[in-house]
Amino acid sequence: MDYKEEQTQELEVLESIYPDELEITKSEYPKIEFLIKKLPLEFIPKDSSSFTTDSISQNHFLNISFKYPEQYPDILPEVKVEAVKLAKKSRRNRAHGNDDDDEYDDEEDDDEDEDEDGDDDNDDDDDDDDEIQYDDHGNPIASKLADLPSQVELQNSEFLNTLINEKLPQQLEEDMLIGIPMIFNIVTILKEECEQYLTETLATKELEDEIKMKAKEAEEQKKFQGTEVTPETFKAWRLKFRKEMGIDVRDGKRKEDLHKNKLSGRQIFEQGLAGADDDENTEDALPTEE
Numbered sequence: 001m002d003y004k005e006e007q008t009q010e011l012e013v014l015e016s017i018y019p020d021e022l023e024i025t026k027s028e029y030p031k032i033e034f035l036i037k038k039l040p041l042e043f044i045p046k047d048s049s050s051f052t053t054d055s056i057s058q059n060h061f062l063n064i065s066f067k068y069p070e071q072y073p074d075i076l077p078e079v080k081v082e083a084v085k086l087a088k089k090s091r092r093n094r095a096h097g098n099d100d101d102d103e104y105d106d107e108e109d110d111d112e113d114e115d116e117d118g119d120d121d122n123d124d125d126d127d128d129d130d131e132i133q134y135d136d137h138g139n140p141i142a143s144k145l146a147d148l149p150s151q152v153e154l155q156n157s158e159f160l161n162t163l164i165n166e167k168l169p170q171q172l173e174e175d176m177l178i179g180i181p182m183i184f185n186i187v188t189i190l191k192e193e194c195e196q197y198l199t200e201t202l203a204t205k206e207l208e209d210e211i212k213m214k215a216k217e218a219e220e221q222k223k224f225q226g227t228e229v230t231p232e233t234f235k236a237w238r239l240k241f242r243k244e245m246g247i248d249v250r251d252g253k254r255k256e257d258l259h260k261n262k263l264s265g266r267q268i269f270e271q272g273l274a275g276a277d278d279d280e281n282t283e284d285a286l287p288t289e290e
Contacts (some may be wrong), residue, residue: 004029007068010181016115017184030070035061036187043149049206055116056149058087060198062190066183076172081164085156148205150268152198159197
């Protein structure tokens with residue numbers, strides 16, 4: 001096999017496939033190196049997602065660098081991947097006609113735009129994100145959706161390392177691509193795997209966020225729920241209430257004051273005073289002889 005010719009021909013094909021993305025950094029055999037830069041990834045949420053492609057504020061790209069070994073394609077090329085995330089161009093820039101550098105702004109520029117809009121507003125928005133609001137019937141009102149897509153990261157992820165070092169070589173071997181030009185296949189595999197990762201990771205984050213939100217709502221709903229009353233709980237509450245209010249002490253003192261300085265029934269009987277008043281009344285009632 002003429003390795004030099006194989007590599008040269010493949011480069012020509014790649015130039016036609018990736019006219020804007022391909023950048024050849026070293027063109028001399030046997031040290032050919034090139035880069036496919038800013039390869040766009042389609043970040044498509046699942047049908048069940050709360051997000052749409054248009055609602056995602058950032059796009060993901062891959063920079064894939066290749067280095068041909070001397071005996072390529074009988075030997076796998078050296079592959080390095082860098083994941084890049086850029087914010088979509090702000091509406092304000094598009095309205096002002098600033099269409100430089102495709103349709104995307106650097107993330108730092110996008111952050112500056114947000115700062116210019118007012119730091120106080122951003123702080124208020126952050127507070128609103130964590131607060132659950134309720135309608136007139138005590139039902140929770142869905143809060144603003146957290147920007148979960150922006151939390152999905154490819155760069156420095158375990159997934160990307162595993163893909164490059166393990167899954168990709170295994171896939172190329174299973175597809176019996178070793179021995180034939182394979183760069184296009186490598187790019188396709190990387191692109192499809194990364195796109196699937198974006199979709200699945202967003203779905204996982206949405207599920208985690210939903211579970212967290214439901215737990216928070218359940219905790220908030222406890223404020224509107226009273227304690228179930230049973231004879232046992234009422235009795236316990238009554239005893240506690242009477243003790244806290246000192247009701248039993250006051251009742252005892254009231255009874256004590258009521259019977260203070262008065263003889264008991266037994267004391268009256270023992271002292272022979274039980275009929276004294278009656279006798280006196282009887283004598284007063286008898287007629288007297290003149």
